[in-house]
Amino acid sequence: MVSYISKRIVQTAVVLLGISLVTFLLLQVVPGDPVALMLDRRADPATIAAVRHQLGLDLPLPQQYLNFVNGVIHLDLGNSYFTKAPVFASLFRAFQVTLKLASLSFLFAIVLGISCGMIAALYRGKWLDSSLMTLSIIGVSAPSFWIAIILQIIFGLKLNLLPISGFDTPIAYILPSIALGTRYAGSIARITRTSMLDVIKQDYIRTARAKGAKRRAVIIHHALKNAMIPIITLVGTELGNMLTGSMLIEKVFSIPGIGKLAVDSMSNRDLPLLEGTVMYIALVFVVVNLLVDISYAFIDPRIRYGKGAAS
Amino acid sequence: MKNEALLEVKNLRTYFHTEAGLVKSVDGVSFRVEKGKTLGIVGESGCGKSITSLSIMQLVETPPGKIEGGEILFEGENLLNKTEDEMREIRGKKIAMIFQEPMTSLNPVYTIGKQITEALLLHEKISKHEAKARALEMLKLVRIPLPEKRFNEYPHQLSGGMRQRVMIAMSLSCNPQLLICDEPTTALDVTIQAQILELINELKEKTGSSVIMITHDLGVISEVADDVMVMYAGKVVEQASTDEIFENPLHPYTVGLMNCIPKLNSDVDTLPTIKGMVPSxxxxxxxxxxxxxxxxxxxxxxxxxxxxxxxxxxxxxxxxYTKEWKEEA
Known part of the structure; x- marks a missing residue:
């Protein structure tokens, strides 16, 4: 178990290093000169050169990359070309907002998705199954911003129950969480149903029933744990997506999260902020994948002990 | 009918309502299992032997399967009139079952120990600690080396034969009166097969329980069964004691099965078979x-x-064996 986890952590570090190199190189070839954007159009070449020197953009590329990596390691991602604020601070502020939104919508998606999927599997072929699966299709296919606007109209404008924008009170997060989580709940429900139906057919489920276990106990103890692997794989990717911000939802509800930061940095050619955002997104996915892999090992002993352990 | 019957199945009919049509998997099957005896059920794949056993346990998936009629008298009580809760009390406690595939019949994510104690904790009013002691005792009984170590291991860490021993330990842990073995040795090596059969026989003697041995292998029947029932396409085609059937098989199908057993002293290149297939x-x-x-x-x-x-x-x-046969020259 320990060797499995440490191996995965080392792999994660290597992946992050690779991502930093790719990010750095890609941003070098993106068209548009940030310095030209920063300065007035009539700025003289001497000023431009001075600014480039000040930002370290005149150094050879390998040197620039090393400076970048060194900064990342020291949590110093430079200052934004525009606001002049430290990138790390801006990222952290946006992250706190996104984290609240992501956790709420994640909780919403998991609870709703897994329970609907299990109910659908248990009532396979019945009307309950068909209606839940129809709902999940709608949830998966409806654009999140559309759901967001509908929710705003119903709960905000018509019923006047919940605020339709803002991010400073907990109840302000309810509508955006539902709008963001609905799609994920739909896909979690579908994979839970498929996975459960697959597991219910297995011989060990029959064995458990033959022991005299209750149907519900068999489903919860014997089936769900086995059905978790595909569910966790999907849930992990979705958590990554949520934590890296949703530009649309943040826009509709005026929430200053990671999504908004990413869009702003791109439209402004704000290289340090963009690099920082990309590194953050990469980090989130790598860490979430690491957590997913570790949770596999907790669920399935065959992964924990590796191939060699079977006699 | 000298001995007392533990289980008496009368005119059991289990049908499957599939999209392609009605499948009469078990069609009017009657038999009895006496106390302390072993009944062998023989037949090719798809002849309804497994569905018969699942019907007794009432573990037939409904839908598509359904027990349409008949009686399953266990200790004089018709199991078909029992509620699901009453059946749960019987499953694992009074009637236990061993399945064909020891590889897939154990849950891969729980330890051997947890799976054995589960049955005990369901049916007996004992503490977890006592259940563990009983489970270790059972593992010793089925001759699993290092039971304390195995108790905390997962199914994938055991060989096929060991897993089937675990299945046996699990099914016998509550001292059932009837043990249904559905092809318990089919997935195992020949040498392991013999050990497992020997073990089942020995434990049967020790506990005095009855056994239903389902197999397609007449060799297995000759080793363990007192009586034999041959099934074909959902129906019983021949019922007799094991001695009688091996001495003088009556039904042409039984004769065909007997001829399919290779003999050591015969020098042939092709093994005899029964032509054709079970009709769909x-x-x-x-x-x-x-x-x-x-x-x-x-x-x-x-x-x-x-x-x-x-x-x-x-x-x-x-x-x-009827008059009509003699009349039609």
Whole structure:
């Protein structure tokens, strides 16, 4: 178990290093000169050169990359070309907002998705199954911003129950969480149903029933744990997506999260902020994948002990 | 009928309502299992032997399967009238079952110990600690080396034979009166097969429970069964004691099965087989289900389905033992 986890952590570090190199190189070839954007159009070449020197953009590329990596390691991602604020601070502020939104919508998606999927599997072929699966299709296919606007109209404008924008009170997060989580709940429900139906057919489920276990106990103890692997794989990717911000939802509800930061940095050619955002997104996915892999090992002993352990 | 019957199945009918049509998997099957005896059920794949056993446990998936009629008398009580809660008390406690695939019949994500103690904790009023002690005792009984170590291991860490021993330990942990073994040795090596059969026989003697041994292997039957029931296409085609059936098989299908056992002293290149296949449910012959494969078939076999008839105290479903056969020259 320990060797499995440490191996995965080392792999994660290597992946992050690779991502930093790719990010750095890609941003070098993106068209548009940030310095030209920063300065007035009539700025003289001497000023431009001075600014480039000040930002370290005149150094050879390998040197620039090393400076970048060194900064990342020291949590110093430079200052934004525009606001002049430290990138790390801006990222952290946006992250706190996104984290609240992501956790709420994640909780919403998991609870709703897994329970609907299990109910659908248990009532396979019945009307309950068909209606839940129809709902999940709608949830998966409806654009999140559309759901967001509908929710705003119903709960905000018509019923006047919940605020339709803002991010400073907990109840302000309810509508955006539902709008963001609905799609994920739909896909979690579908994979839970498929996975459960697959597991219910297995011989060990029959064995458990033959022991005299209750149907519900068999489903919860014997089936769900086995059905978790595909569910966790999907849930992990979705958590990554949520934590890296949703530009649309943040826009509709005026929430200053990671999504908004990413869009702003791109439209402004704000290289340090963009690099920082990309590194953050990469980090989130790598860490979430690491957590997913570790949770596999907790669920399935065959992964924990590796191939060699079977006699 | 000298001994007391533990289980008596009367005219059991289990049908499957599939999209392609009605499948009569078990069609009017009757048999009895006496206390302390072993009944062997033999037949090819798809003849309804497994569905018969699942019907007794009432573990047939409904839908598509459904027990349409008949009686399953266990200790005199009809199991078909029991509620699901009452059946749960019987499953694992009074009637236990061992399945064909030891590889897939154990849950891969729980330890051996947890899976054995689960049955004990469900049916006996004992603490977790006592359950563990009992489970270790059972593991010793089925001769698993290092039971304390195995207790905390997962199924994938055990070999096929060991897993089947675990299944046996699990099913016998609550001292059931009836043990149903559904092809318990089919997935195992020949040497392991012999050990497992020996173990089942030995434990049966020790606990005095009855056994239903389902198999397609007559060799297994000859080793463990007191009585034999041969099934074909959902129906019983022959019932007799093991000695009688090996000495003098009556039904042409039983004869065919016997001929399929390779003999050590015969020097042949091709093994004998029964020609053809079990008829599919949508292609069931009008007359005797075995007729298309039978070398002795006459006209009557194509026209009418034979009934189960008594021949010297044995039962066989074949026209050869009826008046009609002699009349049709």
């Amino acid at each position: 449910f949508d292609n069931m012959p009008k007359g005797c289900a075995f007729c298309p494969r039978c070398s002795m078939a006459k006209k009557i076999c194509e026209q009418k389905a034979p009934e189960l008839v008594d021949v010297d105290g044995r039962k066989v479903r074949c026209f050869r």
